[in-house]
Amino acid sequence: MEAVPARARVYVTCVASLALLCLLPLPSSHAPWWVVALLAGLYAVFEPIVRRRFAGTFHPVLLAGAFLLPPPAAALVPLPGALLSGAGQPTPLRRIWRAAQSSLAVWSASRVHWALGGRDAVVGSDFPYALVPAGAAVLAFCLVLAVLDGGILALGVGVAPLGRRGSGPLRRAWRGLLSRSLAPTAVHGLAGLMMAVLWRSPYGPVAASLVLLPMCVSGWVFAQYHRERAAHQATIRALVQAVDIKDGYTRGHSERVGQASVMIARELGLDDERVEVLRFAGILHDVGKLGVPTRLLRKDGPLTPEERRVIELHPEYGHEMVRGISFLGEARAAILHHHERLDGSGYPYGLIGGQIPECARVVAVADAFDAMTSTRSYRRARPVPVALEELKRCAGTQFDPRMVTALTRALGRPGRPRAAEAGCRAEGDRGWHPAVTADEARPSVPLSGCSSEPPAAGASEPGPLPSRRGTPR
Incomplete structure (x- = not known):
């Protein structure tokens, strides 16, 4: 916390002073000091191990102390571990903050x-x-941690105060901290309660401490899951960066298509696992462009029929590239079929209607929407309302009407993600930022209906493309 603002330092000092006040009744609490010392020792041993190796927190011992000891004595349990351990908290101010908060x-x-x-x-x-x-004790534990973390977030990171309608960033931050911590802390609370019951039973503290072993194993499994997830993210990030380097005009396009795909999926009520898969599909939908000559991707003028046939190979290239990545699941089908059209005029296989996988129909709408609302070499960005009208006009022939309706509803919601509205775009591109109106960003070329041809390489906008029918391999 070397660069912590002065107001955040004052906040930490106040929290630490309040924690000291909670310890004042300690001499008259008649606490069993051997229990305090043993619990504090267990916490000092296990907490740095969990924090360093599993990148998490370890609350069963603290909650066992809350169930076994009077409040002033229970407040002593986290102090040695938080103040003396340097695992992940090297600076004195960080240690003081963790000790006081806990x-x-x-x-x-x-x-x-x-x-x-x-x-x-x-x-x-x-x-x-x-x-x-x-x-009730677990809920109080979570509430205090969330409120204190929200305060340090607001003062140390600079989160804005509450908005006029009471739903500003600070309140959302507090609500998110509580909702994310409640479930894991409830599990830790059950373990702490089991420790407390065994501690008071004839089996004693030795049996109670054995509860920590399965908790450590579960923490290790959870950490492995997060490491695997981080590896997945790194794989996808590397592929997307390679596409962005190769095709500079569409830099940031993949991320925005992933965000728009998530918006559509959530509006459709899909479960979280499928939403994540659709995010992967949107991000990687154009990965096959790595197999397309760079001169075609960056060509400003119209494509020849032969050049268009080469461009149309990119879904198959992409599918081959990700075929062996098992965690992508149905995202691989979206990569292969996101240029198919409901009327069968798309590519690479000319699938019709329900033959097109649902994930591909989602990505097709997200891809076309971002293409129309992004500035390209051959035209300026279209305003959001105009792009939506274009999608509606082509619904039923090119796009799935359900997906178009879902995107329209998602963009119309007042709390839609700002990250999805203001992605990385070309300089001067107004794209799909909500403040843009038709008067501010009129297209420089006439709008094309579903029967006009897109003007340049790799365009995803509405318009028929010569299909290359065949049998999926």
């Missing part, structure tokens, strides 16, 4: 747990009633 969260959880009679429920192993105060 201490306040554990104190709040313990206060709620004891106020609801949770201590007696744990001692007597009173199930299922013990779950009620434990659940």
Whole structure:
């Protein structure tokens, strides 16, 4: 935190002072000090391991302390591990922040747990009633962490204050922090409750500490999943960068098509896994251009029939390139068929209607929309309303009407992602930023209906293309 703003330093100081105030009743709390010391030692051992190797947080010991100890004593448990460990938190200010934040969260959880009679429920192993105060304590723990993290985010990173309608970036940040942390912390809370119950049972602390072993194994599995996901992202990023370098005029196009595909998929109510696959499909839909001569991709004038036939090979090139990447799933079909048309006049196989995979129909609309709202070498960007009207005019012949309607609805929603509206575009391109109107960015060429020919290489706009029918390989 070397470059932390002064207001953020003041905020950390206030949070640390509040944490110290929570420790003041400690001398009169009659806490079992050996329990405090043992829990603090367990946390100091396991937390840096989890943070360093699994890139995560480890809350079962803290929540076990909240279930076993009075609030002031429970607030002591995270202090040695947070203050003495340098894993991922090298600077003194970061250590103080982590210690104070964790201490306040554990104190709040313990206060709620004891106020609801949770201590007696744990001692007597009173199930299922013990779950009620434990659940409330976990919720309090999450709330405190989310509120404190939201505050440091606002002051340290510069998040704007609440908007006029109460749904500004700061509130969205707090809501996102809470929703993302609630499920994993609830799992940690169950483990902490199991530790507390075993601790008070005849089996004692040794049996309670064994609960941490499966938690570490699950953390390792989760970390492996994230590493695999990061490798997938790196693979896709490398392919997209290669396409962007080769075809400079469409730089950023792939990312925007991926964003638009996600908007359509969410509007259609697809599950999260398919939404992610469609994002991959949109990003990689033009990866086959790596097999097309650069002179054709950058040609300013009209294409000859032979040159067009070469361009039309790029879906098949792309499909061959990603055939062996198993995590792409149905995205590979979208890469192969995103230039097919409902009336059968598309390429490479002239598929008709329902023969075209759903994912390909989504990407086709997203691709055409971004092509029309981006500045190209042969014309300026069209405004969003005009592009949508063009898509509607070609719905049923070239595009799936469901996908066109879904994109129209998604773009009409007030909370649509800004990242999807203002992607990387050519200088002076107004594209599909919401502030652009037809009067501000009129196209420099007449609009083409579904019966006109696109003006240059690789264009994805509405217009018939000579089909090259055949049997899919």
